[in-house]
Amino acid sequence: MILLDLFWTFARIGAFTFGGGYAMIPLIERETADRKGWISHADLLDIIAIAESTPGPIAINAATFIGRRTAGTAGAVCATLGVVLPSFLIILGLSYILETFRHIRAVQYAFWGIRAGVLALILRALVSMFKKAPRHPFAWAVMGGVFLTVAFLKLDAVWVIAASAALGLLSGLWRRGAQ
Amino acid sequence: MIVWTLFLTFFKIGLFTFGGGYAMLPLVQGEVLAHGWMSLEEVLDFVAVSESTPGPFAVNMSTYVGRITGGLAGAAGATLGVVLPSFLVILLVAHFYDRFRASRLVQNAMAGLRPAVVGMIAAALFSTAKAVFFPVVPESPAALAVHAGIFLLTAVLAFRKTHPILLILLSAALGIAAGYGGVI
Numbered sequence: 244m245i246l247l248d249l250f251w252t253f254a255r256i257g258a259f260t261f262g263g264g265y266a267m268i269p270l271i272e273r274e275t276a277d278r279k280g281w282i283s284h285a286d287l288l289d290i291i292a293i294a295e296s297t298p299g300p301i302a303i304n305a306a307t308f309i310g311r312r313t314a315g316t317a318g319a320v321c322a323t324l325g326v327v328l329p330s331f332l333i334i335l336g337l338s339y340i341l342e343t344f345r346h347i348r349a350v351q352y353a354f355w356g357i358r359a360g361v362l363a364l365i366l367r368a369l370v371s372m373f374k375k376a377p378r379h380p381f382a383w384a385v386m387g388g389v390f391l392t393v394a395f396l397k398l399d400a401v402w403v404i405a406a407s408a409a410l411g412l413l414s415g416l417w418r419r420g421a422q
Numbered sequence: 423m424i425v426w427t428l429f430l431t432f433f434k435i436g437l438f439t440f441g442g443g444y445a446m447l448p449l450v451q452g453e454v455l456a457h458g459w460m461s462l463e464e465v466l467d468f469v470a471v472s473e474s475t476p477g478p479f480a481v482n483m484s485t486y487v488g489r490i491t492g493g494l495a496g497a498a499g500a501t502l503g504v505v506l507p508s509f510l511v512i513l514l515v516a517h518f519y520d521r522f523r524a525s526r527l528v529q530n531a532m533a534g535l536r537p538a539v540v541g542m543i544a545a546a547l548f549s550t551a552k553a554v555f556f557p558v559v560p561e562s563p564a565a566l567a568v569h570a571g572i573f574l575l576t577a578v579l580a581f582r583k584t585h586p587i588l589l590i591l592l593s594a595a596l597g598i599a600a601g602y603g604g605v606i
Contacts, residue, residue, distance in 0.1 A: 293515055298436060302477075308512050316513065330476060352600065352601025355597045358467070359570075362573050372540050372543055377537065400452055404440065405438070415529070
């Protein structure tokens with residue numbers, strides 16, 4: 244039964260990838276392209292490109308896309324449900340444990356230290372995203388503008404993102420006009 | 423109705439998150455603080471929990487915030503909300519696959535969105551650093567020095583590709599040592 248197979252395969256992918264995002268790609272590739280043959284390796288590259296240009300987590304995008312390719316809309320539902328369910332259940336269980344143990348002194352000390360560690364992880368994510376970003380004055384202006392408006396002016400991030408997309412469209416029109 | 427509010431809020435977050443992961447932090451922080459659902463410190467603590475558990479950050483975050491504010495139904499509503507936008511958009515895109523990929527409009531919008539993701543993560547780093555090093559109740563100079571030391575050490579290790587879970591365990595151990603050592 245293909246629907247059950249999709250659900251089960253993506254549940255395994257969801258249960259065994261830490262850090263999410265690009266960490267999931269190798270596992271998705273092995274399970275869906277190498278083992279099941281649901282998609283080709285070229286398809287997978289397309290999926291990554293599409294996931295980057297559509298909203299939402301890459302894991303959800305990939306599950307929906309591969310599920311739909313393999314078994315239509317029902318396949319998309321099963322694959323997406325599969326990739327979401329493990330984290331949903333694990334976090335649900337953990338939330339009760341956290342609530343119980345949060346007030347213990349040792350746990351509070353641990354989180355005090357952890358916050359500095361999380362800062363280091365965000366810094367690493369920033370540097371790796373910066374390295375992948377385009378390098379020209381327009382891109383730098385958008386980076387700086389987004390940083391300043393979100394960090395200091397406290398504008399709603401939703402509007403800042405919409406404005407960035409609009410600026411990208413406008414700069415495209417302007418470049419075409421200049422040619 | 424809290425479940426409906428959670429659904430709508432996380433739908434909005436899901437719809438406007440490009441690049442995933444830490445790029446969604448400013449969105450989550452903004453919404454969660456505006457609704458008074460969690461403090462900035464709690465969001466950070468949960469980022470660490472999320473790094474140490476499997477699955478996408480967005481799903482972990484929505485499940486946790488939903489559960490804390492609206493119980494089981496809240497967790498389901500928030501998670502459905504964060505997943506639904508990408509699910510629907512991908513169904514649509516899969517239908518117009520070739521035209522979507524070749525579209526100049528999409529490519530131009532991405533030229534603005536890609537650098538925006540970098541700016542968003544930089545903003546997340548800034549607000550996080552402020553909350554960690556300069557909390558509402560100021561830290562003692564000794565605590566601040568230890569906190570900065572933990573950050574520097576984990577940052578060096580992070581750039582040497584140490585696994586995030588190891589970094590979190592290390593910083594937790596250092597936090598406990600500092601706490602019982604009377605520094606905090």
